[in-house]
Amino acid sequence: MAELRLARRSSFLPLTGLMCVLLLVFVSVASASRDVTRGDSHNQTNSTAHKKAFPVLSFNYEHVRKPFEISLWILLALLMKLGFHIIPGVQNIVPESCLLIGVGLLVGGIIKAIGEEAPVLDTKLFFLYLLPPIILDAGYFLPIRPFTENMGTILVFAVVGTLWNTFFIGGMIYGVCRIEGGQLASVDPLSCLLFGTIVSAVDPVAVLAVFEEIHINELLHILVFGESLLNDAVTVVLYHLFEEFTHAGTVTVVDAILGVVCFFVVSLGGILVGAIYGILGAFTSRFTSHTRVIEPLFVFLYSYMAYLSAEVFHLSGIMSLIACGVVMRPYVEANVSHKSYTTIKYFLKMWSSVSETLIFIFLGVSTVAGPHAWNWTFVIVTVVLCLVSRVLGVIGLTYIINKFRIVKLTKKDQFIVAYGGLRGAIAFSLGFLLTNSEMKNMFLTAIITVIFFTVIVQGMTIRPLVDLLAVKKKKESKRSINEEIHTQFLDHLLTGIEDICGHYGHHHWKDKLNRFNKAYVKKWLIAGERSTEPQLISFYNKMEMKQAMMLVESGSTAQLPTIVSSVSMQNIKPRGPARQRAIPSISKSREQEIRKILRANLQKTRQRLRSYSRHDLMIDPFEDNVSEVRFRRQRVEMERRMSHYLTVPANRQETPPVRKVCFESEHKVYTYDDSKSPRGWTAEPDPSPPDAVSLLNESSQRANQSSEHRAKHNDELRAKVPDEKEEQDQLKLSRCLSDPGPNKEEDLS
Amino acid sequence: MGALQSLPGKPEYVDLAEKTGFSFEQIGILHNRFKQLSHNEETLLRDHFNDIPDLACNPIRLQIIEAFFDRRNFRQNGEGTVEEIGFKEFLVVMSHFKPPSLHMTQEQRESIRRDKLRFLFNMHDADNDGTITLEEYRHVVEELLSFSEALEKDTAKSIADAAMLEVASISMGHMEPDEFYEGITFEHFLKLLNGFEIESKMNIRFLNMDTTTLCK
Numbered sequence: 001m002a003e004l005r006l007a008r009r010s011s012f013l014p015l016t017g018l019m020c021v022l023l024l025v026f027v028s029v030a031s032a033s034r035d036v037t038r039g040d041s042h043n044q045t046n047s048t049a050h051k052k053a054f055p056v057l058s059f060n061y062e063h064v065r066k067p068f069e070i071s072l073w074i075l076l077a078l079l080m081k082l083g084f085h086i087i088p089g090v091q092n093i094v095p096e097s098c099l100l101i102g103v104g105l106l107v108g109g110i111i112k113a114i115g116e117e118a119p120v121l122d123t124k125l126f127f128l129y130l131l132p133p134i135i136l137d138a139g140y141f142l143p144i145r146p147f148t149e150n151m152g153t154i155l156v157f158a159v160v161g162t163l164w165n166t167f168f169i170g171g172m173i174y175g176v177c178r179i180e181g182g183q184l185a186s187v188d189p190l191s192c193l194l195f196g197t198i199v200s201a202v203d204p205v206a207v208l209a210v211f212e213e214i215h216i217n218e219l220l221h222i223l224v225f226g227e228s229l230l231n232d233a234v235t236v237v238l239y240h241l242f243e244e245f246t247h248a249g250t251v252t253v254v255d256a257i258l259g260v261v262c263f264f265v266v267s268l269g270g271i272l273v274g275a276i277y278g279i280l281g282a283f284t285s286r287f288t289s290h291t292r293v294i295e296p297l298f299v300f301l302y303s304y305m306a307y308l309s310a311e312v313f314h315l316s317g318i319m320s321l322i323a324c325g326v327v328m329r330p331y332v333e334a335n336v337s338h339k340s341y342t343t344i345k346y347f348l349k350m351w352s353s354v355s356e357t358l359i360f361i362f363l364g365v366s367t368v369a370g371p372h373a374w375n376w377t378f379v380i381v382t383v384v385l386c387l388v389s390r391v392l393g394v395i396g397l398t399y400i401i402n403k404f405r406i407v408k409l410t411k412k413d414q415f416i417v418a419y420g421g422l423r424g425a426i427a428f429s430l431g432f433l434l435t436n437s438e439m440k441n442m443f444l445t446a447i448i449t450v451i452f453f454t455v456i457v458q459g460m461t462i463r464p465l466v467d468l469l470a471v472k473k474k475k476e477s478k479r480s481i482n483e484e485i486h487t488q489f490l491d492h493l494l495t496g497i498e499d500i501c502g503h504y505g506h507h508h509w510k511d512k513l514n515r516f517n518k519a520y521v522k523k524w525l526i527a528g529e530r531s532t533e534p535q536l537i538s539f540y541n542k543m544e545m546k547q548a549m550m551l552v553e554s555g556s557t558a559q560l561p562t563i564v565s566s567v568s569m570q571n572i573k574p575r576g577p578a579r580q581r582a583i584p585s586i587s588k589s590r591e592q593e594i595r596k597i598l599r600a601n602l603q604k605t606r607q608r609l610r611s612y613s614r615h616d617l618m619i620d621p622f623e624d625n626v627s628e629v630r631f632r633r634q635r636v637e638m639e640r641r642m643s644h645y646l647t648v649p650a651n652r653q654e655t656p657p658v659r660k661v662c663f664e665s666e667h668k669v670y671t672y673d674d675s676k677s678p679r680g681w682t683a684e685p686d687p688s689p690p691d692a693v694s695l696l697n698e699s700s701q702r703a704n705q706s707s708e709h710r711a712k713h714n715d716e717l718r719a720k721v722p723d724e725k726e727e728q729d730q731l732k733l734s735r736c737l738s739d740p741g742p743n744k745e746e747d748l749s
Numbered sequence: 750m751g752a753l754q755s756l757p758g759k760p761e762y763v764d765l766a767e768k769t770g771f772s773f774e775q776i777g778i779l780h781n782r783f784k785q786l787s788h789n790e791e792t793l794l795r796d797h798f799n800d801i802p803d804l805a806c807n808p809i810r811l812q813i814i815e816a817f818f819d820r821r822n823f824r825q826n827g828e829g830t831v832e833e834i835g836f837k838e839f840l841v842v843m844s845h846f847k848p849p850s851l852h853m854t855q856e857q858r859e860s861i862r863r864d865k866l867r868f869l870f871n872m873h874d875a876d877n878d879g880t881i882t883l884e885e886y887r888h889v890v891e892e893l894l895s896f897s898e899a900l901e902k903d904t905a906k907s908i909a910d911a912a913m914l915e916v917a918s919i920s921m922g923h924m925e926p927d928e929f930y931e932g933i934t935f936e937h938f939l940k941l942l943n944g945f946e947i948e949s950k951m952n953i954r955f956l957n958m959d960t961t962t963l964c965k
Contacts, residue, residue, distance in 0.1 A: 406848045406949075406952045406954060407848065407949045407952075475944050480915055481908065481911050481912045481915060482912050482915055482916060482941055482942070483942070483944075483945060485889070485890060485893065485908075485912055486869070486942060486945065488893055489809065489869075489889065489893060490869075490947075490950060490951060492807055492808055492809045492893070493809065493813060493869075493872075493951075494846075494951065494952075494953060495807060496804055496807045496809065496810065496813040497813070497843075497846055497953055498953060499801055499803040499804045499807070500786075500798065500801060500804065500813075501779070501782060501843070501953065501955075502782050502785070503953070503954070503955075505953070505954055506954070508803070515806065534894055536890070536893060536894060536908065537894070537904055537908070540904070540907075540908050540911070
């Protein structure tokens with residue numbers, strides 16, 4: 001334990017040293033840049049006097065200044081993030097977002113102390129470069145099922161909740177300002193409402209950052225997160241509305257009605273723009289089978305264009321981005337290659353991680369740098385009002401929502417939803433956009449305080465509170481094929497019951513949408529045969545692919561995969577009615593030949609079948625023999641073979657089923673060795689058979705029955721070979737043996 | 750109980766409400782629907798169900814209809830099937846889809862879970878022997894995939910096999926190679942769908958239904 005701590009500390013020290021060095025470098029370079037410009041002009045006057053010697057080494061920082069500084073900032077941010085994960089124990093107490101803000105404050109403080117000008121969280125930088133990756137990542141990986149199931153609740157919270165917050169906070173602040181007088185007396189109601197708009201919106205970045213770490217159950221996560229995404233439309237509309245009104249001066253009823261209309265235009269328009277780009281992206285991905293390398297770029301570019309196009313018309317960019325990701329995803333995933341899918345996933349995660357880190361650090365830096373106008377009353381009232389209005393809003397809305405929900409929200413749920421309403425950088429950036437400068441500083445200070453309070457205080461305390469209240473956590477289990485089967489079954493069952501009741505409910509419309517999707521949309525947007533693949537089969541394919549990858553990878557890293565359970569296919573296959581041996585006894589010489597041939601071909605046959613069953617991973621005897629090239633080739637072959645098997649009609653008796661038979665017959669052949677020596681195989685110097693086979697051998701002396709199972713299984717697989725005649729088995733055996741390599745055929749024919 | 754006055758002359762509703770947990774309003778609406786489906790007769794036959802047009806595109810239509818005529822779902826510990834059902838049986842089967850109410854203890858929630866899972870189990874276990882065999886499970890998967898054009902029998906089989914293997918592994922852990930896993934018993938089924946949270950998923954909204962306007 002002491003060594004561990006020592007090791008940690010020793011890795012911690014160089015890291016902090018590195019970070020300090022970097023900080024110093026950055027700061028000195030920033031100040032050096034000023035000297036350089038001065039130095040250059042000085043050199044100019046000198047050169048006219050006498051000819052300078054040819055400069056062997058010269059220093060030209062201006063040339064690369066901007067990209068250099070940007071890269072340095074990003075590098076610094078990521079090193080900080082790295083540092084937090086290395087330091088033990090910190091992770092569990094303080095959420096990462098708080099630490100990053102702290103680092104930002106530190107850096108801002110240092111920069112200010114030196115007297116430099118710190119970079120501020122420029123609004124354009126934030127909205128155009130830093131925010132889209134996070135939203136795209138969230139939208140692309142949005143869990144659709146819980147989102148649509150709770151759509152009503154989420155919309156109510158997002159729209160009505162935000163409206164309530166805005167007017168409550170704005171109104172109360174105005175009242176307080178009136179009462180206080182003094183510096184605050186000049187605040188007019190519209191400014192207060194504008195302020196209320198900015199400060200009341202729940203921020204997706206902050207929510208994501210904090211909720212990612214507490215692993216709360218799916219329902220609550222999607223409620224808070226969905227609300228933070230969808231309230232963007234409300235925020236956009238209200239912000240522009242109040243901004244206009246502040247300039248115009250007067251508010252009429254027509255304006256108010258136009259505001260409502262504007263809300264619908266903004267939100268639905270944003271979704272429409274996103275959906276159009278999504279469909280375009282899906283359609284494009286249909287044709288990318290020859291240029292796999294650029295597939296991820298299409299996803300990113302179409303989504304970014306959707307965001308920018310929505311911003312052009314002042315529609316809700318966030319909703320557009322979400323709609324684009326959601327619409328695009330099922331079709332793109334069916335079309336792109338596995339590598340592209342991984343690339344998309346990792347690039348999105350990477351960009352959103354970088355963006356999030358930068359946002360929080362900049363938030364800290366801007367806090368130190370920005371002009372502040374601290375007013376105790378205003379700030380404290382704002383913070384208190386934010387909390388109060390959130391709690392009241394959630395309680396009131398839940399009371400109404402619970403009348404319509406099947407699964408009601410409990411008090412615990414309400415508390416988490418209320419407590420999880422964090423404010424973040426969006427509020428800050430919107431505040432920065434304010435043009436009315438007399439109140440701007442005061443507003444900004446208050447906004448920053450609210451953000452700090454919610455992210456730091458609420459962010460830090462939410463984890464112990466979740467544990468204290470014993471809120472249900474996210475279940476960690478992987479999706480299994482049984483759950484998928486039953487999810488689908490349940491969908492159809494509930495739709496059926498709804499039809500019997502005559503009630504056109506949630507399930508009925510979902511079913512209609514699915515059928516429309518299958519009948520028309522998929523044909524257009526998915527390439528090739530995949531367009532008619534039912535969801536269950538594509539799920540199964542995905543799982544098999546994953547498992548096969550795992551099998552191959554574990555084989556190559558010389559690590560023995562543990563046998564999950566010794567239940568294997570033979571345990572569930574029904575025993576045939578006739579228990580006689582279907583396999584004839586083979587002569588010894590024949591057996592030798594078969595053994596030799598199979599041994600030589602074991603590498604190919606090893607991977608063929610066992611990946612189809614999840615629960616008897618086998619110990620790989622070849623891990624030391626498999627070279628990189630062979631391994632890669634095997635993997636490619638397996639991928640091809642698997643997709644070949646699952647999408648091609650099974651009537652073909654040649655290649656895939658025969659390979660299955662081949663593998664089964666290995667077992668058959670090996671079990672004959674039982675009579676001689678169970679461990680005979682392992683003594684061989686050549687590549688030995690899979691140990692699980694010997695396991696089987698050891699545990700079962702009644703090899704005949706298991707081999708007979710295989711025969712039955714082979715028959716079923718071989719599509720309509722009903723009876724187990726001996727000649728057929730011989731035929732199968734020889735056919736399979738002739739399959740692995742063409743040069744082996746002459747041995748047996 | 751103001752609802753009682755709105756439905757005069759229906760004292761049997763009290764008994765039904767107690768048995769199934771529906772409110773009088775819901776029972777009234779369902780009774781209307783029952784009469785609509787059965788063309789104002791006293792009992793429902795399988796053909797009446799077949800007449801519902803929306804149900805025709807449901808891949809597991811037959812199993813759903815069978816579930817209504819399965820005595821095991823009538824909560825009287827009966828077995829076998831019947832040919833026709835009255836309103837009481839209709840209501841009892843429907844009551845399997847009621848959501849759990851807000852104020853429920855953990856045991857009540859647990860018993861509702863068992864109830865719903867029992868309903869699902871009965872739907873899979875067609876021959877009523879208490880276990881879901883591999884053949885029956887295969888049948889389930891085939892039915893689910895029956896409406897897709899490119900149905901390969903082998904794919905359905907291998908999916909069902911993989912699923913069965915998973916159940917066996919979860920329930921039995923270790924098995925000798927010559928042992929045979931008979932089928933999924935109800936206990937194994939419970940264990941399998943442990944994390945499925947079926948009490949929040951297997952629910953129908955029974956309010957606000959005005960079935961008279963939704964006639965076929």
